[in-house]
Every structure is written in C-alpha cells, then in structure tokens.
Amino acid sequence: MSNDYALFLGCTIPNRLPHLEVSTRIVLKSLDVNVKDLPGFACCPDPVGFSALDRYTWLVLASRNLAVAEEKGLDVLTLCSGCFESLKTANYILKNENGFKEKINEALAKVGKEYKGTVEVRHLLQVLYEDVGPKKIESTVKKPLEGIKVAIHYGCHVLRPSEVVQVDDPDNPTCFESIVKATGATPVDYEKKFLCCGVGVRSVDENTTNKMIEEKLRYVRLSGADLLCVICPFCLIQYDIGQFQINKAFGTDYNIPVFYYPHLLALAQGISAEELNFKFQRIKPDAVLEKIEKL
Amino acid sequence: MVEASSGMDNRFRGEITETHEGETLNYCYQCSTCSGCCPVFRYNSKFNPRRIVENTLLGRRDRTVKSPDIWFCTVCHTCTEKCPQGVKVSEIIIELKNLSSKEGLFPVHLQEEAKALLDFGMVSPANKAILSRREKLGLPIIENAPPEEIRTLTSYTGFDKLVASKKPMEGEAQKKPEGEAPKKKEAAEE
Numbered sequence: 001m002s003n004d005y006a007l008f009l010g011c012t013i014p015n016r017l018p019h020l021e022v023s024t025r026i027v028l029k030s031l032d033v034n035v036k037d038l039p040g041f042a043c044c045p046d047p048v049g050f051s052a053l054d055r056y057t058w059l060v061l062a063s064r065n066l067a068v069a070e071e072k073g074l075d076v077l078t079l080c081s082g083c084f085e086s087l088k089t090a091n092y093i094l095k096n097e098n099g100f101k102e103k104i105n106e107a108l109a110k111v112g113k114e115y116k117g118t119v120e121v122r123h124l125l126q127v128l129y130e131d132v133g134p135k136k137i138e139s140t141v142k143k144p145l146e147g148i149k150v151a152i153h154y155g156c157h158v159l160r161p162s163e164v165v166q167v168d169d170p171d172n173p174t175c176f177e178s179i180v181k182a183t184g185a186t187p188v189d190y191e192k193k194f195l196c197c198g199v200g201v202r203s204v205d206e207n208t209t210n211k212m213i214e215e216k217l218r219y220v221r222l223s224g225a226d227l228l229c230v231i232c233p234f235c236l237i238q239y240d241i242g243q244f245q246i247n248k249a250f251g252t253d254y255n256i257p258v259f260y261y262p263h264l265l266a267l268a269q270g271i272s273a274e275e276l277n278f279k280f281q282r283i284k285p286d287a288v289l290e291k292i293e294k295l
Numbered sequence: 296m297v298e299a300s301s302g303m304d305n306r307f308r309g310e311i312t313e314t315h316e317g318e319t320l321n322y323c324y325q326c327s328t329c330s331g332c333c334p335v336f337r338y339n340s341k342f343n344p345r346r347i348v349e350n351t352l353l354g355r356r357d358r359t360v361k362s363p364d365i366w367f368c369t370v371c372h373t374c375t376e377k378c379p380q381g382v383k384v385s386e387i388i389i390e391l392k393n394l395s396s397k398e399g400l401f402p403v404h405l406q407e408e409a410k411a412l413l414d415f416g417m418v419s420p421a422n423k424a425i426l427s428r429r430e431k432l433g434l435p436i437i438e439n440a441p442p443e444e445i446r447t448l449t450s451y452t453g454f455d456k457l458v459a460s461k462k463p464m465e466g467e468a469q470k471k472p473e474g475e476a477p478k479k480k481e482a483a484e485e
Contacts (some may be wrong), residue, residue, distance in 0.1 A: 011419035014437055018429050025434075039438035042416040042445050048370045049405045050412075052392035057454040064440075064448065097315050110451050111444045160372035161385075170376055196334045200369030203404035208338045208367070277432065 003131065005077035005122065006069040007035035008087065010044055012233040013079050019277035020233060023262035024079055024124070030140050030269060031132045035077060040068045044078075044086035047157065048200040051086075059100070060107045062090035066121070067113040075120045077127055081157035081232035085165070087121040092164045123158050125231045126167055128261070129175035137182040142270040143295060144184025148288065150264070151225035152176045152187050153216070153239070155232045156196050179261065180229060183268035190223035192216050197230075197238040210249050213242045217254045226288040227257045229264055236260055236281075244282045257285030267292055303354040310394060311351055316386040323348050329374035329384045335367050342367035344374050344384050351387065360394045363465050366402050368392075399462035409458040413449060416442040 013020050028035055042065065050058040065087060069076045078084040094101045095117050105114055128137065154176055162170035177187045198212035217239070220228050230236050240258045247254055263276050273289050311317040329344035330336050336343055341364050350358040359365060365388055374384035395401060408418050416439055421429075429436075449455045 009437060011417045014429070014434070015417070015419045015421045015425050018425065018432055018434055021434055022432050037435055037437060040440050042440035043412055043418050045412060046408065046418055049408050049418075051370075051389050052366075053396045053401055053405055053409060054452065054454055054457055055389060055393055057449060057452040060448055060452055061445065064444075068440075093315075107448055107451050111447050156371040156373070160376050161383075162376060194373075196369055196371035196373070198334065198369055200371065201335055201367055204363075204366050204402055205335075205339055208335055211338045212334055 003032055004034045004036065004074060005127070006038045006072060006074040006119075008041060008044070008065065008069075008076050008078045008083055009037075010078065010080045010083040010233075012082070012237075017233050017236065017260075017280065019280045020079070020236070020260045020262070023260065023266045023271070023276050026271060026275075027140075027262045027265045027269070031128075031136060033077075033127060033132060036072070036074060038068060038072055038074070041065050044080075044083040047082055047085040047089065056103075058086065059090050059093060060104055062086045063094060063104045063115045064108060064111070064113055066091060066119060067108060067115050069119050070116055073118070075122055077122050077124065079124050080234065081123065081155050082234055084121065084123040085157035088123075089164050091117070091119075091121050123165075123167060123231075124261075125158055125175060125179075128179050129168075134178045134182040137179055137265065141183055141265075141268045143268055143292070145264070145268050145292060146184050146295060148185040148227070148291060149188045149223070149225045150180050150185045150259075151190055151220040151223055151228045152180060152193070153197070153228055153230045153235055154194065155230060155235045158231060176229075176231065176261075180264065183265055185264065185268070188223045188225050190225070191219040193219075197232075197235040197242075199234045199238050202238075209238070210242070210246045213238055214246045214250060214252065214254075217243060217246070217256055220256055221254065225256070226291065227259050227264075227285065229259045229261055231261050233260070240282045255283060257281075257283050257288055259285070302357045304356045305354050307356040307360070308351060308354045311387060311390050314390050316383040317390050319380075319382045320348065320351060320387055322380040323352060323382045324380060325349060326379065328377050328379060329382075332373045332377045334371060334373065335369055339367060344368075344388070347388060347391070348382065348384060351391065359391050360398065361400065363400075363402075363467075365391050365395065366464075396457060399460040400464055401461060402464060403461070403467060406458055406461050409454070413446055413455060413458065414442065416440050416445040 045061050159170045168175045180187045195216050198209040202209040243254050327345045368388045372385045411418050
C-alpha cells in the first residue's frame with residue numbers, strides 16, 4: 001500500500017490551531033507517511049451546519065474536494081473528524097446512492113471538475129492504526145511514556161455512522177488504545193468515554209454543551225488520568241477552551257490537559273514540549289510534562 | 296386530540312420517506328432508544344428524538360419543520376447507530392432541517408458560517424495573525440480554492456439565495472442587534 005496522501009487540513013487546524021499541524025507533520029514524517037499539500041481544496045464543508053442547511057450543496061462542495069484529490073490520484077488524509085465525515089459521506093453516497101453521482105457532476109461541470117470515485121478518504125486515526133500500525137509507531141518511540149495515564153476520547157464522527165465511516169467496531173473500538181499504548185502510556189477507562197463533545201449544539205444551546213463537557217471531565221478526573229487525548233480539533237477546542245468556560249459557568253476547578261494524539265506521540269519520540277507549542281492551548285499541561293521530563 | 300388531528304399533513308410525511316435515508320422512518324415502533332441514548336436530551340428535554348420521529352410519522356409539520364427544537368441535534372449519530380429498527384434518526388432530522396431551511400428557518404450562526412463560506416470559500420479563513428503564526432511555526436503557505444469557484448457552485452445549487460432568505464426563528468428576533476450582521480459582511484468584503 002502506498003503511503004502517499006493528499007493532506008486535507010480543513011480550516012480549524014490550519015487557521016485556528018496551527019500548532020496541531022506542526023506535531024502532525026512531525027510524526028507523519030517520522031512514520032514515513034508522505035503527505036502532499038495540494039492547491040485547490042476548500043471548506044470540507046462543516047458536516048453539522050451545511051448538511052442541515054442544504055444536503056445537496058454540502059455534498060457538491062465535499063465532492064469538489066474529492067475531485068481535486070482525484071486529479072492527482074491521491075487518497076485523502078483528514079486530520080479533523082468533521083472533515084472526515086463530510087468527505088467520507090460524500091464518497092459513500094456518490095458510490096452507493098443511485099443517480100447521485102450524475103446529479104453532483106452536473107454541478108461540478110460548472111467549474112470544470114468531475115467526481116469519478118477513484119480515491120479513498122482516511123482519518124488520521126485509521127492511517128496511524130491500519131496503515132502504519134502500532135508496531136511501527138512503537139519503533140519510533142525514544143522515550144516511552146511509562147506511567148502516564150491517558151483518558152481517550154474517540155469523538156463521534158470517526159466512528160459513526162459506522163455504515164458510512166467503517167472505522168473499527170463502533171461499539172467497542174480499540175484502535176485508539178493501541179496507538180496510545182504504542183507510546184508507552186497507559187489508556188485508562190472511564191464512564192462516559194463515548195459521550196459526544198457537544199460542539200454541534202454549542203451555538204444553539206450553550207448550557208447543554210457546557211453540561212456535556214462537565215460530565216465528561218468529571219469522569220476523566222475520577223479515572224486519575226494525567227491527560228485527555230483526542231483525535232479531532234473540535235473535540236480539543238471543546239475540552240480545552242470549554243474547560244475554562246465551564247469552570248467560570250459552574251465554579252468548578254478542572255485543570256485537565258487536552259492532547260491531540262500527535263502531540264503525545266511527538267513527546268514519546270523525544271520532541272521538546274517547546275516545539276509543540278502548548279502555549280496556544282488554554283489548559284497548561286505543566287504537571288504532566290514534568291512527569292514526562294522525569295522519565 | 297383536536298390539536299393533533301388539525302396539525303396533520305400527509306404530504307409532509309412523504310417528503311421525508313421519499314428521501315434516500317428517510318424511508319427508514321416507517322420502521323419506527325416508538326421504543327425511545329433514540330431519546331435514551333441522546334446526549335442532548337439528557338440535559339435539554341425540549342430535544343426529544345423519539346417525539347420528533349413520532350411527529351414526522353403523524354405528518355405534524357408545525358411541530359417539526361417549523362419548530363426551533365430540531366436544531367438542538369448535535370449530529371453525533373448515536374441514535375442512528377443504536378436504533379433496533381434501523382431508523383436513520385439523525386439523517387431524518389437532517390432532512391427536517393433541510394425542509395426548515397427551505398422556508399428560511401435556520402439559526403443565525405449558520406447564516407454567518409454560510410456567509411463566510413460564500414465570501415472566502417472557508418468557514419474559518421486565515422487572517423493576518425494566523426498567517427504570521429504559521430510562518431513562525433515553519434508551516435507552509437496553503438493555496439486554497441478561489442472563492443469564486445465556490446460561489447459558482449453555490450449559485451448553481453441556489454445555496455446563496457437560501458442563505459439570504461433567512462427569517463427570524465422563534466425566540467431569535469429580539470436577540471439580534473440591528474445592523475450587526477451587515478457591518479461584519481462589509482468588513483469581510485473589504
């Protein structure tokens with residue numbers, strides 16, 4: 001299998017959390033995953049908002065991105081579960097829903113593009129677990145994160161709808177645990193592990209989103225985890241900035257660092273914390289970094 | 296009883312069941328697994344997926360498409376995953392939102408997102424501060440699609456008109472300070 005991908009950055013990582021892009025590029029390079037920055041991608045677009053406004057337009061714009069990757073013959077690697085859902089769903093529907101491909105291509109013809117259905121869409125989690133594999137990840141670890149307890153948050157769109165995304169067992173996934181174990185860290189179980197981060201309801205009902213964040217963090221804290229590890233920038237924003245907001249709203253004192261998985265792996269590979277720029281996150285991970293320093 | 300029968304619209308049920316995933320609506324036996332596993336319903340009982348499905352089955356357009364409640368769905372797809380009957384609940388709610396949007400009823404934050412997409416081809420476009428941060432972090436310059444290309448597509452699908460057709464939703468009109476949104480748009484265009 002070729003390890004070349006078109007890197008689909010989306011908008012949240014490059015334009016709001018570029019430090020996540022830094023760690024991602026570092027670890028992908030170390031694992032011999034070659035990513036190409038293709039010109040011409042646009043918004044995925046947002047699977048929650050745009051599918052709700054007009055599902056057809058959502059699929060047209062998502063398919064346009066797939067057509068860009070098809071022109072170069074590259075499978076698409078997404079770093080955000082939102083982008084993953086939009087692109088993967090478009091690919092699935094155009095391949096399986098009768099007459100849809102033709103309907104979408106009528107629109108794409110207006111900009112000289114065509115969707116053919118020749119590339120696959122892969123989530124970072126899939127590429128790390130299925131294509132690279134825990135063994136290879138482990139072989140790049142210079143400083144095993146022994147004794148570091150990690151609460152894993154899969155998020156929603158990488159697992160559901162399972163018929164479309166087809167990643168691991170949606171009821172009992174283990175791929176994320178495997179790649180966390182490969183860093184030498186210990187995944188810890190906790191209640192509400194599969195609770196949604198709530199970003200989809202943030203703009204219409206802040207109280208509900210805050211309560212969802214609080215409930216998740218309550219159980220993460222009970223588990224004794226040193227950090228919460230995510231694989232989607234929206235989940236990261238919810239639990240990082242959101243943690244600060246719920247502390248204000250509910251008078252709580254949560255202080256749980258939130259890591260995007262590549263940050264965890266990069267630390268295990270001996271990359272310095274400065275290079276990973278945790279300063280751009282709200283919750284400072286000083287305590288866990290000190291623990292890692294002492295390993 | 297009187298109220299229930301007066302709000303019924305049989306064509307409306309057909310509008311949902313004719314869609315690719317909406318046809319699963321007919322299999323619902325109202326067991327409430329969807330509401331039981333819904334993370335939003337836990338905290339906000341106004342958003343009750345079982346009731347939304349029931350109202351759709353009964354053809355109650357007024358209580359679904361015209362209600363702001365459908366917009367509380369966080370689209371986690373847990374209900375679709377767990378439904379013992381294979382009803383695609385979250386996808387049905389998406390179809391309901393599409394019908395609602397066609398009537399100009401959608402939340403203001405989505406209009407803002409959509410305007411950003413039409414202006415920049417991106418919901419969160421880069422700004423000067425981010426471009427300078429990217430440079431400091433040693434990240435490459437990303438060449439995105441020309442926004443005109445996106446606008447050609449959204450104009451073809453009628454999305455631009457849909458975005459402009461927004462009407463105030465229940466409880467929304469009073470909250471929106473006059474003139475705020477247009478100002479933002481002007482700034483974005485400059």
